[in-house]
Amino acid sequence: MQSQRDWLFRCPKCNLYHSTLMPGSGTGIEGLEDLRRANFELMLDRVEQGRSLSGLRLLEIGSAKGWFLEAATRRGMVAQGLEPEEANVRIARTNGLSVESGFFPADLQDHGPYDVIAFNDVFEHLPSTVSAIKRVEELLAADGTVVINLPSSEGMLFRIATVLAAIGFASPFERLWQKGFPSPHIWYFSPKNLLLLVSSHTDLTLTDAFPLPSVTRSGLYDRIHSSHAGPLGKLLFAGVWLLSFALPLLPADVHVAMFKKGPQR
Secondary structure, eight states: OEEEETTEEEOTTTOOEEEOOOOOOOOOOTTOHHHHHHHHHHHHHHHHTTSOOTTOEEEEESOTTSHHHHHHHHTTOEEEEEESOHHHHHHHHHTTOEEEESOTTTTOOOOOOEEEEEEESOGGGOSOHHHHHHHHHHHEEEEEEEEEEEEBTTSHHHHHHHHHHHTTOOHHHHHHTTTTSSSOOSEEBOHHHHHHHHHHHOOOEEEEEEEEOOOOSTTHHHHHHTTOOHHHHHHHHHHHHHHTTTGGGSOOSEEEEEEEOOOOO
């Protein structure tokens, strides 16, 4: 990999980005609930196109406060979460959800098998994505599906932030990496190198891939204010608010890939 900054590297062949930021757990960012809940429904719609969800076992890795688990439960799934942040575990359990405490894969107690395993803005935070996807393949039922929802390095916001960083305005780029947050990004994938990772280390087969919205005007101010207060925050809010009208027509900043379990090696 080639050095981009003292904490960031990029593969010139596949364009995979890797940071040396310290992985950890976090409680999430304000202003994202409306966006996340809407996206979760879209994702479940796509999973449901292939099979009925009723009675299927789901594991969400990094289940946060349980919004995805709630949506899946309403559709009849038997939903289980694994979450490292204790405050989130308590919230989810208070709402009647089944959530284990800890990190994946070391702390998972229920070893399945699972019909669906989901990573929602989590895969890019894992120290070892190779060991994680190998363990996912082991945990999946014979016809199980893994859903990976994560930010894309081909997205317009990432491209704009990269250009701004190159001319000396690094703040938006560092915000996309969540640099300085309790749980920063360790990786930034594109659709192509995510497929390369999964196909190189497992027999999982890509069955669906699609973009999701990355910005809604609802909650946008709180989302930006969580990392940028004062005049800079107001300036960034105005810029992203204006850009949000064009984003649906531009390269997507959120990518979802669904892989199905195939024959064992």
